[in-house]
Amino acid sequence: MEEILFNFISKYISINEDEKNAILSLNLFHSVKKGTILLKEGQKSRDSYFVLKGCIRTYYIIDGEEKTTAFYTELDALTPHCVTNHTPSDYFISCVEDSIILISDADVGMEINSKFPKFDTMCRILSEELLAKERVDFDEFKTSSPEQRYLNLIKNRPDLIQRVPQHQLASYLGIKPQSLSRIRARIFEKKN
Amino acid sequence: MEEILFNFISKYISINEDEKNAILSLNLFHSVKKGTILLKEGQKSRDSYFVLKGCIRTYYIIDGEEKTTAFYTELDALTPHCVTNHTPSDYFISCVEDSIILISDADVGMEINSKFPKFDTMCRILSEELLAKERVDFDEFKTSSPEQRYLNLIKNRPDLIQRVPQHQLASYLGIKPQSLSRIRARIFEKKN
DNA sequence: CTCATTTCTAAACTTAAGTTAACGAATTAT
DNA sequence: ATAATTCGTTAACTTAAGTTTAGAAATGAG
Numbered sequence: 001m002e003e004i005l006f007n008f009i010s011k012y013i014s015i016n017e018d019e020k021n022a023i024l025s026l027n028l029f030h031s032v033k034k035g036t037i038l039l040k041e042g043q044k045s046r047d048s049y050f051v052l053k054g055c056i057r058t059y060y061i062i063d064g065e066e067k068t069t070a071f072y073t074e075l076d077a078l079t080p081h082c083v084t085n086h087t088p089s090d091y092f093i094s095c096v097e098d099s100i101i102l103i104s105d106a107d108v109g110m111e112i113n114s115k116f117p118k119f120d121t122m123c124r125i126l127s128e129e130l131l132a133k134e135r136v137d138f139d140e141f142k143t144s145s146p147e148q149r150y151l152n153l154i155k156n157r158p159d160l161i162q163r164v165p166q167h168q169l170a171s172y173l174g175i176k177p178q179s180l181s182r183i184r185a186r187i188f189e190k191k192n
Numbered sequence: 193m194e195e196i197l198f199n200f201i202s203k204y205i206s207i208n209e210d211e212k213n214a215i216l217s218l219n220l221f222h223s224v225k226k227g228t229i230l231l232k233e234g235q236k237s238r239d240s241y242f243v244l245k246g247c248i249r250t251y252y253i254i255d256g257e258e259k260t261t262a263f264y265t266e267l268d269a270l271t272p273h274c275v276t277n278h279t280p281s282d283y284f285i286s287c288v289e290d291s292i293i294l295i296s297d298a299d300v301g302m303e304i305n306s307k308f309p310k311f312d313t314m315c316r317i318l319s320e321e322l323l324a325k326e327r328v329d330f331d332e333f334k335t336s337s338p339e340q341r342y343l344n345l346i347k348n349r350p351d352l353i354q355r356v357p358q359h360q361l362a363s364y365l366g367i368k369p370q371s372l373s374r375i376r377a378r379i380f381e382k383k384n
Numbered sequence: 385c386t387c388a389t390t391t392c393t394a395a396a397c398t399t400a401a402g403t404t405a406a407c408g409a410a411t412t413a414t
Numbered sequence: 415a416t417a418a419t420t421c422g423t424t425a426a427c428t429t430a431a432g433t434t435t436a437g438a439a440a441t442g443a444g
Binding site for chain 1: 272277312315320321331333334363
């Protein structure tokens with residue numbers, strides 16, 4: 001599991017044994033059971049997450065309804081809005097599957113970044129990449145119909161369709177579960 | 193105009209006269225006429241943009257139709273996907289109004305960042321902030337109807353409704369211009 | 385200033401998503 | 415193992431967005 005992390009880091013910066021040990025000594029790895037809520041609405045937090053194995057999701061509760069807006073799987077990083085913004089969270093984060101997650105407090109991040117300046121560079125590059133990708137994903141969402149969005153999902157993240165409940169996928173696609181059922185039926189009969 | 197930039201930078205890091213002069217010596221400020229295309233689909237580029245005054249937009253051409261997906265106004269920063277991703281651009285960037293824009297090549301960015309390491313930190317914090325905000329905006333989009341999205345726009349970026357053509361706003365809201373017209377009419381008659 | 389083009393609105397019609405309700409299947413809790 | 419809850423699909427109906435077309439208003443070019 002440590003190796004997965006260091007391979008990921010190596011894509012951005014070179015990292016030596018001392019640095020690896022410094023990271024390992026922080027005990028950031030956590031094993032989290034399916035259904036565990038990592039962050040609640042209204043809560044303040046300084047924790048960032050990095051998924052090594054498994055899947056977590058962000059969701060809002062609007063008019064008593066759960067609205068899932070994002071899934072984070074292997075090698076996905078998530079710093080909640082409330083951390084950067086220093087405000088209570090607007091959303092929940094919970095585990096979709098039993099997962100292994102790296103959880104790092106903002107203080108720990110500061111400490112590593114000041115001790116090893118190249119981590120600052122890595123975080124900058126990573127954030128820039130993620131921002132560019134998020135913008136493109138948002139663009140794709142805006143310019144597609146619900147059916148096209150579902151077809152794109154099949155193409156781009158086929159694993160999600162297997163590992164995530166339909167009703168959570170539905171709000172992720174910006175529609176109601178009944179509509180997703182209908183779209184699936186429509187696509188199925190188009191094939192024949 | 194320089195002061196606007198330095199005030200912005202000061203929100204993230206302290207900056208002295210030497211550093212200010214180093215930035216000014218790079219001649220990054222550009223005055224750009226309305227309608228100018230800064231980046232074309234298919235083009236490779238290493239330029240990032242920072243809007244000091246005016247408005248620029250990103251748009252795709254899909255089936256011969258322009259689809260505007262984002263507007264960047266005063267103090268907004270944009271590093272196109274093609275820059276981070278080293279691929280030809282999927283979209284166009286053009287000026288909605290006569291604007292004053294800071295355009296910085298990736299090489300210039302690298303140079304500043306290595307000469308003044310705190311700029312790396314600033315870019316990291318800024319990217320993290322923008323990423324968190326982009327995710328929340330995307331969440332809001334997913335969980336709202338077109339009418340709600342338009343009402344949110346009136347509340348959060350009322351200036352856009354004045355300064356941007358309706359048909360560009362429509363695709364920004366993920367709908368057709370005719371639908372936006374209808375939504376506006378619907379809202380207007382609800383008021384009475 | 386005038387002509388041409390683009391932009392916005394409107395109406396009629398089509399298509400698809402939202403809503404409400406029901407029911408069987410799957411999952412979870414006891 | 416059984417009961418209870420949650421989940422996924424279907425159907426009938428409602429609502430709103432997409433499509434097509436048209437015309438008026440605004441904008442831009444010569």
